[in-house]
Amino acid sequence: MLATARAIVYRDLLVAVRRRSDVAVALLFFVIVTSLFPLGIGAEPNLLRAIAPGVIWVSALLSSLLSLRRLFEADHDDGTLEQMLLGASPLGVVAAAKALAHWMVTGMPLAVIAPLIALQYDLAPQLFGVLALSLLLGTPVLSLIGAIGAALTLGLRGGGVLLSLLVLPLYVPVLIIGAGARRRASSCCSPRCWWWRRRSRLGQSPRH
Amino acid sequence: MKWFWYASPQTFYPLAGTIARASGIVAALLAAAGLYIGFFVAPTDAQQGEAYRIIFIHVPAAWMSMFIYVVMACWAALGLALNTRLSGMMASALAPTGALFTFIALWTGSLWGKPTWGTYWVWDARLTSELILLFLYLGFMALQAAIDDPRRADRAGALLAIVGVVNIPIIHYSVVWWNTLHQGASVSVTRAPTMAATMLTGMLLMALAFWAYSIAVSMVRVRCIIRERGGASSS
Numbered sequence: 001m002l003a004t005a006r007a008i009v010y011r012d013l014l015v016a017v018r019r020r021s022d023v024a025v026a027l028l029f030f031v032i033v034t035s036l037f038p039l040g041i042g043a044e045p046n047l048l049r050a051i052a053p054g055v056i057w058v059s060a061l062l063s064s065l066l067s068l069r070r071l072f073e074a075d076h077d078d079g080t081l082e083q084m085l086l087g088a089s090p091l092g093v094v095a096a097a098k099a100l101a102h103w104m105v106t107g108m109p110l111a112v113i114a115p116l117i118a119l120q121y122d123l124a125p126q127l128f129g130v131l132a133l134s135l136l137l138g139t140p141v142l143s144l145i146g147a148i149g150a151a152l153t154l155g156l157r158g159g160g161v162l163l164s165l166l167v168l169p170l171y172v173p174v175l176i177i178g179a180g181a182r183r184r185a186s187s188c189c190s191p192r193c194w195w196w197r198r199r200s201r202l203g204q205s206p207r208h
Numbered sequence: 209m210k211w212f213w214y215a216s217p218q219t220f221y222p223l224a225g226t227i228a229r230a231s232g233i234v235a236a237l238l239a240a241a242g243l244y245i246g247f248f249v250a251p252t253d254a255q256q257g258e259a260y261r262i263i264f265i266h267v268p269a270a271w272m273s274m275f276i277y278v279v280m281a282c283w284a285a286l287g288l289a290l291n292t293r294l295s296g297m298m299a300s301a302l303a304p305t306g307a308l309f310t311f312i313a314l315w316t317g318s319l320w321g322k323p324t325w326g327t328y329w330v331w332d333a334r335l336t337s338e339l340i341l342l343f344l345y346l347g348f349m350a351l352q353a354a355i356d357d358p359r360r361a362d363r364a365g366a367l368l369a370i371v372g373v374v375n376i377p378i379i380h381y382s383v384v385w386w387n388t389l390h391q392g393a394s395v396s397v398t399r400a401p402t403m404a405a406t407m408l409t410g411m412l413l414m415a416l417a418f419w420a421y422s423i424a425v426s427m428v429r430v431r432c433i434i435r436e437r438g439g440a441s442s443s
Contacts, residue, residue, distance in 0.1 A: 148371055152364045156354045165350055166368060169343040170375050173382035180386060 004089035005097040012101030015074075022070065026106050027113065030063040034117045045122050052121035053131070057179040060110050060135060061142065061171050065164050067106045068146040071098060072154050099147040100140075107139030130181065138178040145170050215292050217434045224434075228427035235420035242413030250406045259323045262316050263407075268415035270313040272422060273341060274376075276306035280348075281373035284366035294430075296362025297437075299369060300352050301429035305422050307345035314338055333384040340379050344372045358437055 016023050037055045038048055075081040084094050114135050115128040123131070149167035153159040214220045246264035253260040280302045287295030317335065318328040329335065348368055355361035 148367070152351060152368060153354070158354060162347075162350055162354050165343070166347040169340045169347065169379075170371065172340055173375075173378050176382045176386040 001089060001093055004087075005093050005100075008084075008094060008097035009101045009104070012098060013104060016101070016105045022067070023105050023109070026063050026067040027109050029066055030059050030110055031113065031117065033059040033062060035120070038120070048121045049123060052118060052123050053179040055121070056114055056117055056131065056135075057138075057175050060107075060114075060139065061168070061175060063110065064106055064139060064142045064146060065167060067102070068150045068163060068167070069160055071102050071147060071150040073150075076154050095147055095151070096144075099143045102147070103140045103143040107143055108136070110139060111135035134178045134181040138174050141174050142171060145174075215294055217294050217297065217437070220294055221431060221434050224427040224431050228424045228431070231420040231427070232424040235417050235424055238413055238417035238420060242410050242417050245406060245410035245413060250410050251404060256324055259320060262320045264410050264414050266313060266316040266320060267411055268418045269309045269316065270338065271415060272418045273306055273310040273313050273338065276302055276309065276422060277341065277345070277369075277376065278373060280306060281369045284369040287362060288366050288370075293359075293362075296359075296366060297430050297433045298426070299365060300349075300362070301426045301433060302422075303345055303349050303352075303365075304429070305425050307342060307349065309418070309422075310338060310342040310345060314342065333380070333386075336383045337376075337380045340383075341376065344376075348372070 034055055037051065041047060041051070072081060075084070085091070087094075111132045114131050118128055118131055146163075146167050149163050149170075152166065153163045156162060214223055242264060246261055250261070250264075252258055280299045283295045283299040283302070286292065287299065314335070317338075321330065322328050348365055351368055352361045352365045355364055
């Protein structure tokens with residue numbers, strides 16, 4: 001079972017390496033979208049610092065969405081997927097391995113390059129680690145949720161737009177927690193400090 | 209078991225017609241009574257004035273929007289587990305009604321928010337969750353519309369509905385968490401805890417009317433779907 005998973009991950013990575021431009025496009029998209037925000041909003045440093053986590057996370061979401069279609073499509077077209085279905089290995093392992101390979105190709109590079117984007121947004125250097133870590137933890141979830149959408153829209157007309165409609169609402173919790181981690185770390189660096197602030201705030205608001 | 213007799217679209221078709229007619233009449237009567245109580249009998253609210261009367265539409269619509277999604281997911285799960293044709297048809301018949309109620313809840317909510325909060329839209333946890341619920345409904349309908357083969361459309365939609373129903377609590381709590389993290393309670397959706405008995409009666413009547421309406425409309429829609437797929441040869 002583990003051997004199957006390893007073989008599928010290896011194969012998908014090999015395919016990605018052979019077609020390097022596909023990987024580069026998603027990464028380039030991420031860089032370009034994050035660079036567009038300061039142009040649209042204005043280069044005021046305080047504003048940029050405030051929106052940086054949200055912008056980086058939303059761009060990561062869109063960039064992951066952009067590459068989702070390729071998760072099953074090529075294998076569906078040339079019949080490889082059919083052979084995998086006929087094979088003895090459990091389908092869950094196949095799907096998980098493909099999602100893992102997708103993450104290694106599209107999610108991990110984002111986490112690596114995110115500090116560079118953060119530099120553009122004038123974030124404090126001690127937050128780079130938190131940002132990269134939150135992306136490293138959050139992007140696998142994006143690949144896993146996205147795999148559901150990619151499988152459901154496989155081979156449909158207008159599948160790309162439909163895929164974003166299905167998957168983006170399901171991404172909301174990841175976005176909130178991912179971008180929130182960065183915001184908490186920037187407002188208050190130690191976990192204990194954050195905990196006290198949260199408790200005092202909960203004490204004030206009687207709503208929930 | 210008499211239940212499975214009606215699991216076939218062909219035998220369900222006439223029954224659906226009867227149910228649709230009966231619950232349509234019930235819905236009209238209850239709505240008339242509920243609206244009369246809501247607009248003429250119920251007293252004016254001390255704090256919110258006449259604007260509060262929108263809750264007779266708003267609150268039942270919000271209840272129905274969430275409840276219909278759960279019912280839809282139950283039908284979807286039933287369809288996947290037992291492989292019955294009718295379950296998938298019921299799920300796709302319920303979706304437009306659910307989306308309609310979600311939209312009504314958002315719309316009336318923003319109309320109520322303007323005089324009360326001074327703004328049409330607030331990024332409050334409940335409003336945000338409701339908006340995402342609308343997106344989930346629209347995604348379900350778009351997915352089913354894009355697939356030509358009805359059986360595959362049913363199965364794909366069923367899977368999406370089940371994923372959505374698992375996600376709704378997660379989305380709701382993450383949004384609540386995000387909101388409390390973001391800002392204090394500047395506005396609160398919770399109304400006064402004690403409500404006049406007539407207000408409550410009006411609201412419950414409207415909720416029952418919306419129930420009956422949902423049943424009637426989804427029965428009419430499921431009849432159309434059965435016809436479209438050629439399952440009603442005998443009537």
